[in-house]
Amino acid sequence: PNPADPSKSSSSAAATAATAQFFNQETLQKRLLALMEGAQESWTYAIFWQSSVADYGGPSQLGWGDGYYKGEENKVKRKTAASPAEQENRKKVLRELNSLISGPQSSADDAVDEEVTDTEWFFLISMAQSFVNGSGLPGQASYSSSPIWIAGADRLSVSHCERARQAQIFGIETMVCIPSSNGVVELGSTEVIFQSSDLMTKVRVLFNFNG
Amino acid sequence: SSAVPQARKASLARFLEKRRERVMNS
Numbered sequence: 001p002n003p004a005d006p007s008k009s010s011s012s013a014a015a016t017a018a019t020a021q022f023f024n025q026e027t028l029q030k031r032l033l034a035l036m037e038g039a040q041e042s043w044t045y046a047i048f049w050q051s052s053v054a055d056y057g058g059p060s061q062l063g064w065g066d067g068y069y070k071g072e073e074n075k076v077k078r079k080t081a082a083s084p085a086e087q088e089n090r091k092k093v094l095r096e097l098n099s100l101i102s103g104p105q106s107s108a109d110d111a112v113d114e115e116v117t118d119t120e121w122f123f124l125i126s127m128a129q130s131f132v133n134g135s136g137l138p139g140q141a142s143y144s145s146s147p148i149w150i151a152g153a154d155r156l157s158v159s160h161c162e163r164a165r166q167a168q169i170f171g172i173e174t175m176v177c178i179p180s181s182n183g184v185v186e187l188g189s190t191e192v193i194f195q196s197s198d199l200m201t202k203v204r205v206l207f208n209f210n211g
Numbered sequence: 212s213s214a215v216p217q218a219r220k221a222s223l224a225r226f227l228e229k230r231r232e233r234v235m236n237s
Contacts, residue, residue, distance in 0.1 A: 029225070050218075067222050071233060094227075101224045111227075111234040123226070127219045 028066035031206045035185070038202060041193045042073040044172065045123050048207070049131065049138045049184045059133040062142060065183055069123045072190050081118050081169050090116035093124075119190060122170035129163070137161045138184040141177035148177045149195045180207035 032046045050065030082090065091113055098112050116124075129136075134143030140161070141148045150156050156168035156175060167175050167188055174193040178185045178200060185203045 064219050064222065066218060067226075069226055069229065097223060098227055101220070101227060111231040114230075114234045120230070124223075127222060 029068065032066060032068040032185075035187075035199075035202055035206055036068055036070055039199060041189065041196065041199070042191055043070065043187045043189045043193075044072055044119050045069045045188050047123075047126060047186045049142075049186060051142060051182045051184075061130055061132045062136075062138050062184060063130040064127050067123060067126065069120065072117070072119060080115075081171070082116075082121070087115060090121055097124075118170040119172065119188075122167060122172065122188075136163045137175065137177045138163075138186055141179045142184045145179050147179065147200060150175050151192050151194050178203045180204065183207070 028048050032048060036043055036046050045067060047067040048065035049062035051060050051062055053060050080087070094116055095112050131139035131142075134140055137148055137150075137159070150159060150164060151174045153168050153173050156164045156172065159165055159168075164175055171190050172188045173191055174187075174189045176187045176193075176199070178187075180203055185207055187199075
């Protein structure tokens with residue numbers, strides 16, 4: 001805000017408030033849901049990576065904004081990347097997270113002890129990730145202002161991006177990062193999905209917060 | 212920003228709730 005011009009300062013504050021309103025979780029969740037449910041393709045999850053400027057004018061970074069996990073359409077049980085010990089570890093983490101959210105008594109919940117699939121686990125660990133200054137697939141899409149579309153496990157496995165390789169290990173076959181206003185929309189699928197202009201358009205319509 | 216941990220917590224709560232529904236319906 002320019003302190004010498006109060007009108008500019010207040011309009012800037014109003015714009016910031018309007019942007020914040022668009023970024024609240026309620027609207028993000030609805031946009032992600034609309035994107036997933038309206039898509040012709042079978043996407044397993046969608047994540048909105050939100051851009052923020054670091055304190056003291058440091059580089060911008062992308063952090064967790066919101067996500068929607070739909071799961072796998074194909075009910076054929078795929079080979080898991082997890083050993084029995086790893087599966088036990090996943091369940092333990094899920095129990096702890098469940099206690100954190102719902103209280104200690106909820107740890108007896110049967111659903112928590114159900115096998116944690118590879119894609120569920122990949123979605124969960126994504127919540128702890130962030131991407132600084134053009135790093136990772138979401139960071140590159142944001143930095144270049146260009147969508148990145150990787151279809152096929154073989155292509156994901158040779159990506160120079162660790163997140164893409166990690167996704168492939170957890171059964172993702174297609175990963176897409178589409179830059180939008182103040183962030184990046186990432187979609188992943190356990191199926192091979194080739195580039196679709198329809199999806200790009202939907203992301204631009206749903207996530208172009210600046211109109 | 213404190214908004215990010217809050218966002219993660221809300222997303223996590225929603226994920227666990229949906230997972231519970233999926234397990235119940237399977």
